[in-house]
Amino acid sequence: MTGFKAFPLMDSILEQLALKGYKDPTPVQKESIPILLEGRDLLGIAQTGTGKTAAFSLPMINKFGKNRIDIEPHCTRALILTPTRELASQIMDNIDDYAEGLNLKTKVVYGGARRRDQVEALKHGLDILVATPGRLLDLIRSGDVNFKQLEVFILDEADTMLDMGFFDDVQLVTEQLPETRQTALFSATMPETIESLGHAILISPLKVEIAPESSTVDLVDQKIFFLEKANKKFSLNSILENRKYESVLVFCKTKFGADIVVEDLLKTSVTAAAIHSKKSQTDRERALQDFKDGKIRVLVATDVAARGIDVDNISLVINFNLPEDPRNYIHRIGRTARAGKRGVAISFCVENDLVLLKSIEKNINQKVPVDTTQPFHKEFQVAAKKKKKPKKKYKF
Numbered sequence: 474m475t476g477f478k479a480f481p482l483m484d485s486i487l488e489q490l491a492l493k494g495y496k497d498p499t500p501v502q503k504e505s506i507p508i509l510l511e512g513r514d515l516l517g518i519a520q521t522g523t524g525k526t527a528a529f530s531l532p533m534i535n536k537f538g539k540n541r542i543d544i545e546p547h548c549t550r551a552l553i554l555t556p557t558r559e560l561a562s563q564i565m566d567n568i569d570d571y572a573e574g575l576n577l578k579t580k581v582v583y584g585g586a587r588r589r590d591q592v593e594a595l596k597h598g599l600d601i602l603v604a605t606p607g608r609l610l611d612l613i614r615s616g617d618v619n620f621k622q623l624e625v626f627i628l629d630e631a632d633t634m635l636d637m638g639f640f641d642d643v644q645l646v647t648e649q650l651p652e653t654r655q656t657a658l659f660s661a662t663m664p665e666t667i668e669s670l671g672h673a674i675l676i677s678p679l680k681v682e683i684a685p686e687s688s689t690v691d692l693v694d695q696k697i698f699f700l701e702k703a704n705k706k707f708s709l710n711s712i713l714e715n716r717k718y719e720s721v722l723v724f725c726k727t728k729f730g731a732d733i734v735v736e737d738l739l740k741t742s743v744t745a746a747a748i749h750s751k752k753s754q755t756d757r758e759r760a761l762q763d764f765k766d767g768k769i770r771v772l773v774a775t776d777v778a779a780r781g782i783d784v785d786n787i788s789l790v791i792n793f794n795l796p797e798d799p800r801n802y803i804h805r806i807g808r809t810a811r812a813g814k815r816g817v818a819i820s821f822c823v824e825n826d827l828v829l830l831k832s833i834e835k836n837i838n839q840k841v842p843v844d845t846t847q848p849f850h851k852e853f854q855v856a857a858k859k860k861k862k863p864k865k866k867y868k869f
């Protein structure tokens with residue numbers, strides 16, 4: 474038996490996977506699905522783009538599809554906690570696809586969306602609740618969520634939670650959960666804090682470690698453009714003249730910067746939209762959907778808004794500004810190498826960024842080639858190492 478059929482999953486799930494065009498499980502799915510189907514706890518080191526959503530959701534869909542129970546009002550059988558609204562709604566979309574036809578009750582809750590709808594859905598009890606920490610705590614405090622029937626808890630993107638300052642919230646949530654449950658923790662990296670959280674919330678977990686970040690990096694054809702700041706927008710225009718880049722994600726440092734890039738692109742008749750935290754939830758969702766549907770060619774984003782953007786077929790990532798945190802470089806360029814596909818990433822680098830570039834290269838443990846053939850190339854005087862002064866010799 475090959476592909477997903479090797480797993481004891483319900484026929485309707487296998488049909489949905491086939492409809493989505495999934496032929497074979499990705500490595501994280503191959504390893505995690507059997508562990509979770511057995512009911513074991515799991516510590517998964519895998520990043521967005523590896524297929525981890527299906528890895529953790531298929532076993533629970535299978536379990537809930539086969540074994541129905543009476544769910545009491547405000548209760549949920551599974552909780553998936555994830556850091557951003559975008560990730561939360563993508564996870565929900567995927568789950569609703571995989572669970573099509575099974576009549577599972579599911580809901581996604583996050584801030585910025587109508588609380589009343591979320592409370593209403595919870596009133597009827599849920600099979601699967603996907604949530605971001607802030608809104609979930611709010612709903613816990615108001616008594617709208619109850620975990621007494623919880624069977625499965627998934628903590629997704631634990632390191633992003635930490636980076637975004639949600640760690641205390643995560644701990645407050647986990648304190649509310651019943652001790653008898655199945656838990657899976659997923660994180661792209663495993664800093665000490667996450668490791669100790671793992672010890673606290675997992676029981677004898679099996680570890681699955683997939684595609685260390687460097688292998689994602691290997692799938693991306695990376696280039697650095699040395700240029701003057703004033704030439705960035707012209708360089709962007711000239712890159713976009715190449716129609717082979719159909720779907721382009723541009724990263725900017727600030728919300729303001731992202732809006733300016735969009736304005737400039739619209740002037741050159743390139744379809745573009747920005748997503749960042751100053752945009753309303755509706756605008757962000759519309760921009761993302763239009764980008765997914767190919768209605769706009771360029772999506773301009775800040776790091777936080779772009780975390781985990783799940784869009785297939787992004788042909789090019791452009792770092793209009795290098796990321797301040799070198800670890801974000803991998804997250805950014807990984808958007809163009811989803812599920813094993815190859816991609817291209819171009820990073821603009823002005824002279825002041827050279828130190829930043831060095832720390833990025835150190836982080837990914839490789840040098841990124843500078844494209845000296847691009848039309849705006851500028852030679853930078855890469856500072857030579859200071860020679861040590863010879864020690865003074867004193868004569869007595």
Ligand code: AMP
Pocket residue numbers: 494495496497498499502520521522523524525526527783784785811812
């Ligand atoms: P994730 O890491 O869960 O965000 O998934 C990354 C992307 O890979 C999503 O667009 C999924 O739809 C896609 N995907 C997940 N599993 C598979 C699979 N087995 N075959 C092909 N694509 C997949």
